[in-house]
Amino acid sequence: MSVNKIMVIGAGQMGSGIAQVCAAAGYTVLLNDLKQEFVDRGLGIINKNLSRQVSKEKMTAEQMEEVLSHLTPSTDLNDAKDVDLVIEAAVENMEIKSKIFSQLDSIAPAHAILASNTSSLPITEIAAVTNRPEKVIGMHFMNPVPVMKLVEIIRGLATTDEVYQTIEDITKKLNKVPVEVNDFPGFVSNRILMPMINEAIYTLYEGVATKEAIDEVMKLGMNHPMGPLTLADFIGLDTCLYIMETLHEGFGDTKYRPCPLLRKYVKAGWLGRKTGRGFYVYEL
Ligand SMILES: CC(=O)CC(=O)SCCNC(=O)CCNC(=O)[C@H](O)C(C)(C)COP(=O)(O)OP(=O)(O)OC[C@H]1O[C@@H](n2cnc3c(N)ncnc32)[C@H](O)[C@@H]1OP(=O)(O)O
Numbered sequence: 459m460s461v462n463k464i465m466v467i468g469a470g471q472m473g474s475g476i477a478q479v480c481a482a483a484g485y486t487v488l489l490n491d492l493k494q495e496f497v498d499r500g501l502g503i504i505n506k507n508l509s510r511q512v513s514k515e516k517m518t519a520e521q522m523e524e525v526l527s528h529l530t531p532s533t534d535l536n537d538a539k540d541v542d543l544v545i546e547a548a549v550e551n552m553e554i555k556s557k558i559f560s561q562l563d564s565i566a567p568a569h570a571i572l573a574s575n576t577s578s579l580p581i582t583e584i585a586a587v588t589n590r591p592e593k594v595i596g597m598h599f600m601n602p603v604p605v606m607k608l609v610e611i612i613r614g615l616a617t618t619d620e621v622y623q624t625i626e627d628i629t630k631k632l633n634k635v636p637v638e639v640n641d642f643p644g645f646v647s648n649r650i651l652m653p654m655i656n657e658a659i660y661t662l663y664e665g666v667a668t669k670e671a672i673d674e675v676m677k678l679g680m681n682h683p684m685g686p687l688t689l690a691d692f693i694g695l696d697t698c699l700y701i702m703e704t705l706h707e708g709f710g711d712t713k714y715r716p717c718p719l720l721r722k723y724v725k726a727g728w729l730g731r732k733t734g735r736g737f738y739v740y741e742l
């Protein structure tokens with residue numbers, strides 16, 4: 459199936475990165491969020507990333523303009539009426555995602571594929587709110603999207619081989635590496651990564667070491683590019699909590715219980731880098 463026009467829903471850190479790489483690969487991209495100010499914030503991130511590449515002479519100013527010309531802001535889901543693919547990257551919340559997919563199902567053309575960048579929620583359940591479950595799939599990018607090579611592709615129960623193949627081909631066109639996985643809570647990436655992050659938070663909570671010491675152990679001892687608490691702040695503590703809750707509920711196993719300190723920080727609005735405070739403090 460040929461895909462030319464893509465709508466990305468959610469102009470946060472993931473949606474803006476996904477829109478950027480799709481535009482850079484030559485697709486026509488609509489970047490959608492609830493309000494114009496959120497779309498502008500996403501376009502601002504893209505501008506900053508591309509300008510950095512221009513200043514490092516990895517891209518010319520003309521190429522940057524070309525990429526930007528492929529991007530159109532949107533605050534109306536009805537703009538999905540003539541797209542070939544939607545990649546949803548709104549917040550990690552089943553109710554919100556279900557509502558978006560059910561609306562999209564009645565707006566997007568019959569041939570359009572509806573993909574979710576969810577980091578843990580069941581694709582099969584998201585697909586079930588639509589009348590086209592065979593065209594619903596998980597397309598899980600990693601943060602920061604312009605840098606990270608992996609896209610975890612998740613087949614829902616009804617996803618067809620043709621839809622899987624189209625998404626795999628697009629992933630390669632985005633210069634990324636597809637890895638196929640089945641639909642279980644957290645898929646592969648977050649089933650393994652998030653319990654490690656949660657355990658690092660328990661290690662802090664139980665006073666085993668300072669946050670700096672915990673991060674240093676994993677950076678220098680295991681060669682991780684970021685310590686787990688820095689990485690949690692980078693991902694967003696709200697997203698980390700949602701993922702742990704999905705694992706906990708999905709498997710019914712207490713080993714996935716979210717650390718109370720993680721809950722406390724999220725309740726306080728300390729969501730990590732994006733709000734200026736998480737385990738560490740950041741300049742906004
Ligand atoms: C939660 C989920 O569902 C799944 C997930 O995504 S889990 C999170 C997965 N991601 C990770 O684990 C990231 C771990 N961290 C890293 O790999 C690295 O620290 C990092 C790539 C983020 C930064 O790398 P670094 O070497 O420390 O920094 P730096 O030298 O400044 O950056 C390297 C390159 O990345 C780019 N970069 C860094 N941060 C960026 C960002 N937020 N957006 C875009 N580009 C970025 C830089 O511009 C630089 O590009 P060039 O090579 O073209 O010059």
Ligand SMILES: NC(=O)C1=CN([C@@H]2O[C@H](COP(=O)(O)OP(=O)(O)OC[C@H]3O[C@@H](n4cnc5c(N)ncnc54)[C@H](OP(=O)(O)O)[C@@H]3O)[C@@H](O)[C@H]2O)C=CC1
Nearest residue numbers: 468469470471472473491492547548549550576577601693
């Ligand atoms: N952070 C990460 O490292 C990764 C996250 N993901 C997944 O990507 C998705 C987005 O995460 P992330 O970008 O970090 O989150 P952010 O909080 O940065 O961005 C989410 C964006 O979606 C917007 N939004 C919320 N509801 C709607 C809606 N109904 N319609 C359109 N836009 C909406 C939010 O607006 P508002 O500001 O008003 O809430 C916000 O702009 C989540 O599903 C997450 O699990 C996947 C891989 C990695």
